[in-house]
Amino acid sequence: MAAALVLLLPLTTAPLHAQSARSSPPSGIPVDTTGLGRGPHARMHMLLEKTLFQVDVLTLEVRLGATETERIDVLIAAGRPSGEPLRDSVAAVALGAREAWARLEFKRNVSLSQFLDGVRDNLREATRAGVIEPRTFRGISDDLPVWYAFLDQRGIHAGDQMYYRIHGDSLHTVYVANSGETLLDQVDVGPERRLSVLGGYFAPGSDFRDKLVDSLLSGA
Helix, strand or coil, rough: CCCEEEEECCCCCCCCCCCCCCCCCCCCCCCCCCCCCCCCEECCCCCCCCCCCCCCEEEEEEEHHHHHHHHHHHHHHHCCCCCCHHHHHHHHHHHHCCEEEEEEEEECCCCCHHHHHHHHHHHHHHHHCCCCCHHHHHHHHHHHHHHHHCCCCCCEEECCCCEEEEEEEEEEEEEEECCCCEEEEEECCCHHHHHHHHHHCCCCCCCCHHHHHHHHHHHH
């Protein structure tokens, strides 16, 4: 797999239990999108590929809140030079977002062990960047197999989708199987929830940071 799959974790302090699966696909987007920004600087997206063979692994779309989008509009309108300074400034706004939404869609099957290795890789980068504390990293890493026990036998299938909605320090996580069944629908609260997810995407060294920010700056 790539150096990191993606950061996908509800950070509860107790073991995670998936809720009962639905028998029919959810109606529309399964997490709230109110309060998100609009316009060309409100959305980022990317394709993550396996490094060696360029095999598509997943697509990721991130939307920021209206306040964060306005801040990015101001940065770009100020005419700051392209390249690392502007990219760093935009990533910093995204990293500190209090309103954000993300959707991932897997393009191939992934085992639970591959998935957990990817989560740990992203958490490690966020820890190195000082976004989360080392003890938070250790606690999450140890508890991941318990939280994701509902994927132990099944694994991740092509077409599965994962949704995040950050509102303040609350994190709403929804995992939808390729059949339309909701395997997880959970809300957790705490600053580490927000920082761990956003750090996995936007901290220096993340596999996602540059591609996400470049998609916004290019208007692609």
